[in-house]
Amino acid sequence: MNGTVLKRKDFLYVSEKYAFITSVIRDVLHSNGFHEIFPSSVHKCSSSVCDGLKFSDGKNFYVINPDITSCLINSITESTAKIFYIAEKLDSYMNSSWQIGFEIISPQESSNITDTLKTAITIMEKLGKTRFFIDLGSLKIWEDLCMGVKEFQKEIFEAVKSQNFSSILEMSIPEKTKKSLLKTIELRTQNPPLPSIQEIMTEINDERLWFDASFINQKEYYTDIFFNLFSTDPTLMLGVGGTYKTKISWGCGMSFSLENLFRLIGGDIL
Amino acid sequence: MKLTFAVPSGRLSEKIRFFLEQADILVPVPVSRELSIQQDNITFIYPRSSDIPVFVENGADMGICGSDTVAEQMPEIYTPVFLPVGACRMSIISHNFFDFSVNDMKGFTVATKYPEITQRFFREREIPVKIIKLGGSVELGCISGISDCIVDIVDSGKTIRENNLKEVLKIMDIQSVLCVNKLSMKVKNREITRIINKIKEASYVRLCPKHT
Numbered sequence: 038m039n040g041t042v043l044k045r046k047d048f049l050y051v052s053e054k055y056a057f058i059t060s061v062i063r064d065v066l067h068s069n070g071f072h073e074i075f076p077s078s079v080h081k082c083s084s085s086v087c088d089g090l091k092f093s094d095g096k097n098f099y100v101i102n103p104d105i106t107s108c109l110i111n112s113i114t115e116s117t118a119k120i121f122y123i124a125e126k127l128d129s130y131m132n133s134s135w136q137i138g139f140e141i142i143s144p145q146e147s148s149n150i151t152d153t154l155k156t157a158i159t160i161m162e163k164l165g166k167t168r169f170f171i172d173l174g175s176l177k178i179w180e181d182l183c184m185g186v187k188e189f190q191k192e193i194f195e196a197v198k199s200q201n202f203s204s205i206l207e208m209s210i211p212e213k214t215k216k217s218l219l220k221t222i223e224l225r226t227q228n229p230p231l232p233s234i235q236e237i238m239t240e241i242n243d244e245r246l247w248f249d250a251s252f253i254n255q256k257e258y259y260t261d262i263f264f265n266l267f268s269t270d271p272t273l274m275l276g277v278g279g280t281y282k283t284k285i286s287w288g289c290g291m292s293f294s295l296e297n298l299f300r301l302i303g304g305d306i307l
Numbered sequence: 308m309k310l311t312f313a314v315p316s317g318r319l320s321e322k323i324r325f326f327l328e329q330a331d332i333l334v335p336v337p338v339s340r341e342l343s344i345q346q347d348n349i350t351f352i353y354p355r356s357s358d359i360p361v362f363v364e365n366g367a368d369m370g371i372c373g374s375d376t377v378a379e380q381m382p383e384i385y386t387p388v389f390l391p392v393g394a395c396r397m398s399i400i401s402h403n404f405f406d407f408s409v410n411d412m413k414g415f416t417v418a419t420k421y422p423e424i425t426q427r428f429f430r431e432r433e434i435p436v437k438i439i440k441l442g443g444s445v446e447l448g449c450i451s452g453i454s455d456c457i458v459d460i461v462d463s464g465k466t467i468r469e470n471n472l473k474e475v476l477k478i479m480d481i482q483s484v485l486c487v488n489k490l491s492m493k494v495k496n497r498e499i500t501r502i503i504n505k506i507k508e509a510s511y512v513r514l515c516p517k518h519t
Contacts, residue, residue, distance in 0.1 A: 199387065201387050203507065225496075251492075267494075272366075272490050274490055
């Protein structure tokens with residue numbers, strides 16, 4: 038034995054910790070004008086609904102506990118809203134994860150992003166954690182680079198997603214484009230070349246914010262900017278988010294993993 | 308900074324250990340039933356090849372496994388380098404006496420260890436098939452008659468020939484691939500990039516021996 042104390046992980050203990058974490062986050066969200074929503078667990082299967090556990094009753098196909106944002110995108114009819122939810126998410130292997138997510142819907146795309154990031158930073162600080170990073174990524178930077186080689190865009194995106202730079206070298210695209218792609222992949226900076234991201238970073242003015250061009254959108258519905266919030270000690274992905282388009286407006290949202298927040302601060306909760 | 312590196316146990320382990328040696332990464336040989344060994348700043352763990360994407364997605368910093376495993380599981384990981392090791396292919400295989408093309412396969416029963424890859428292949432071609440998942444000795448699917456054909460890995464082709472089976476169509480090429488945890492790539496970028504570059508260099512030398 039190396040003296041490590043086994044942490045309790047029974048249902049009641051974990052629920053108690055989750056309740057503490059969600060109460061802190063709820064307070065932050067309520068005081069910032071967010072309203073809680075209670076999404077349904079079962080949704081009709083469609084190409085726009087991501088993740089979840091798919092099943093059929095013999096007549097129709099359904100999905101249980103999918104990605105909430107993917108469901109909200111088609112159901113929100115307001116042009117402005119600030120909402121949040123606590124929900125269980127399932128994957129196709131029935132693995133469950135609890136999430137607390139919040140969404141800002143308004144026609145002002147840029148302020149949606151800054152408000153989302155500021156809210157996320159406040160949440161982390163209220164949870165007593167200041168050592169974290171937020172990496173921003175952009176779809177547009179890659180779309181612009183692929184402008185002259187549209188037919189290779191899918192392959193280029195796949196290469197960036199897997200970080201397989203050698204496959205870019207093997208593509209039949211101009212050397213100049215290859216160089217620009219490879220240079221961009223290595224770009225992790227606090228002075229991004231994109232004015233839209235620079236504006237966001239200047240407005241938030243937080244040294245924990247970085248632009249990382251090497252990561253590409255994780256959700257189909259993200260329109261341009263997306264971000265990851267993570268801790269380095271321990272190494273944990275705590276939250277993910279990004280911008281999207283609703284039927285009549287723009288949205289930006291983020292979801293925290295309760296499990297990883299618990300891993301990060303579980304021991305600190307009395 | 309410390310790293311965890313998952314190296315497959317089993318069939319490919321010797322070849323991969325030899326390849327990594329050429330990349331100046333010395334993988335210790337587990338004695339008896341050791342499952343992990345610490346060497347300098349790297350903890351080597353030895354899971355089954357098919358579990359390596361799971362380890363890398365959930366916390367190990369990097370690992371090596373077959374590209375078939377990654378294609379089947381579609382984990383949230385990076386695959387920055389394909390290694391010139393363990394090259395083989397995944398194919399549709401059937402009885403010697405069966406004569407058909409893929410377009411004739413509507414309604415076929417297909418046995419495989421790779422239901423996701425198989426499903427994707429036939430769905431993309433809008434050919435409805437019934438898929439049966441088997442854990443091993445997939446050729447028995449054809450031989451016993453529980454399936455019309457199988458989708459499996461073909462290396463030398465000896466097993467299928469010895470069982471009076473034939474390769475109908477190659478679905479994909481397979482080779483070993485380096486997997487990297489997405490967060491580790493950010494947090495331990497310098498250490499991981501150093502290893503990636505060593506492996507790339509060794510892959511290049513292996514592919515172009517005249518440069519040695």
